[in-house]
């Protein structure tokens with residue numbers, strides 16, 4: 001069963017996310033970050049236990065990001081990750097957001113869900129705001145993938161500036177300290 005997360009789910013969400021973060025697969029999440037973004041989170045519950053989570057972050061009028069996707073190691077390979085991404089797709093459709101993106105190492109998994117690899121510098125600068133928290137910093141080896149929902153109408157939104165070519169995280173750090 002997938003449902004929106006509640007405040008009671010935060011310890012389990014953190015346990016699952018951080019267990020993968022320890023292996024370098026995603027970013028660590030603090031309680032403060034999880035509380036702040038809890039409205040965006042859904043959890044997969046099995047037998048009363050939270051065994052997976054995901055968050056749909058809004059980037060722009062036509063772009064949302066699949067974030068913090070994680071499945072408890074003991075429950076992987078059972079279709080839970082797929083169901084959580086499908087929940088994000090349904091939520092993007094509800095919000096009438098046409099494109100979903102992911103920064104990931106799980107290319108095949110996302111391809112099976114309709115995502116396609118794109119050049120990182122086609123994504124708006126705002127996507128990279130989390131990079132300052134990433135130990136890989138400007139040696140990012142994640143793959144950028146996008147899934148476009150053809151049935152959601154194109155919105156006449158202001159342009160999000162794409163990432164400048166050759167952007168380094170030091171540029172972002174300079175911007176945040178300015």
Ligand SMILES: CC(C)(COP(=O)(O)OP(=O)(O)OC[C@H]1O[C@@H](n2cnc3c(N)ncnc32)[C@H](O)[C@@H]1OP(=O)(O)O)[C@@H](O)C(=O)NCCC(=O)NCCS
Pocket residue numbers: 020025026068069070071072075076077078079080081082083102103104105106108109112
């Ligand atoms: C990636 C992850 C979310 C997948 O969740 P899961 O519940 O194990 O995946 P599912 O069982 O839903 O798999 C769905 C499909 O993808 C395939 N798949 C899953 N992981 C895969 C992988 N690492 N490589 C290739 N295919 C994979 C499955 O075989 C399945 O294929 P099918 O539909 O043809 O049967 C999970 O392994 C995980 O939590 N990984 C660590 C954290 C992480 O990397 N998160 C992604 C951050 S963007």
